[in-house]
Amino acid sequence: xxxxxxxxxxxxxxxxxxxxxxxxxxxxxxxxxxxxxxxxxxxxxxxxxxxxxxxxxxxxxxxxxxxxxxxxxxxxxxxxxxxxxxxxxxxxxxxxxxxxxxxxxxxxxxxxxxxxxxxxxxxxxxxxxxxxxxxxxxxxxxxxxxxxxxxxxxxxxxxxxxxxxxxxxxxxxxxxxxxxxxxxxxxxxxxxxxxxxxxxxxxxxxxxxxxxxxxxxxxxxxxxxxxxxxxxxxxxxxxxxxxxxxxxxxxxxxxx
Numbered sequence: 302x303x304x305x306x307x308x309x310x311x312x313x314x315x316x317x318x319x320x321x322x323x324x325x326x327x328x329x330x331x332x333x334x335x336x337x338x339x340x341x342x343x344x345x346x347x348x349x350x351x352x353x354x355x356x357x358x359x360x361x362x363x364x365x366x367x368x369x370x371x372x373x374x375x376x377x378x379x380x381x382x383x384x385x386x387x388x389x390x391x392x393x394x395x396x397x398x399x400x401x402x403x404x405x406x407x408x409x410x411x412x413x414x415x416x417x418x419x420x421x422x423x424x425x426x427x428x429x430x431x432x433x434x435x436x437x438x439x440x441x442x443x444x445x446x447x448x449x450x451x452x453x454x455x456x457x458x459x460x461x462x463x464x465x466x467x468x469x470x471x472x473x474x475x476x477x478x479x480x481x482x483x484x485x486x487x488x489x490x491x492x493x494x495x496x497x498x499x500x501x502x503x504x505x506x507x508x509x510x511x512x513x514x515x516x517x518x519x520x521x522x523x524x525x526x527x528x529x530x531x532x533x534x535x536x537x538x539x540x541x542x543x544x545x546x547x548x549x550x551x552x553x554x555x556x557x
């Protein structure tokens with residue numbers, strides 16, 4: 302087991318050095334993004350050092366014959382390894398990948414289109430944003446103040462798809478404002494307290510699917526409030542072209 306962890310330490314040492322070179326090579330483009338990614342990298346190194354420490358302790362305990370205690374530290378090492386992978390993916394697979402396309406003409410144009418939308422209520426926590434042309438519309442806000450917006454490739458066919466990004470703005474409002482989430486779930490509790498329904502409250506609050514659906518409903522309401530008919534027609538257009546069954550329940554949380 303420790304030989305596997307030692308091999309992983311060597312692998313991660315190489316990957317982290319490569320990641321540092323990529324971050325150092327970014328220069329002054331998108332300074333807020335680079336600053337935040339640098340902080341994320343520093344946290345990544347903290348996790349890496351903890352991993353090395355747990356591996357070293359595991360080896361010493363095994364040498365001393367304390368296998369039961371060694372297995373506990375080995376489990377902690379694997380937890381750190383998992384955390385390391387997650388943090389690395391955040392920087393490399395999401396943000397560095399998105400940054401690499403920000404000088405493309407489509408990204409420059411779409412960033413300009415998004416700029417006035419990001420001044421809407423509830424989005425004041427956003428300091429910068431990135432745009433990716435992919436299987437959108439979608440958003441990644443794993444770094445709350447720097448979301449990534451994925452906009453559909455088929456906007457080359459119709460600009461109506463751009464209105465769907467209003468729904469994605471709603472996700473950033475929801476995730477960035479706990480003061481909004483609490484009253485929503487409180488209202489759900491109050492409703493079912495006055496209107497008892499078997500399993501109703503549990504569905505909306507105690508299951509991941511129900512909580513996610515609440516968020517999706519909020520995003521549609523937010524988008525309709527901001528975009529009005531433009532969003533309504535864009536949503537209908539998107540649903541009619543959807544490759545999945547938009548009116549089904551599982552595994553989709555969208556209330557179509």
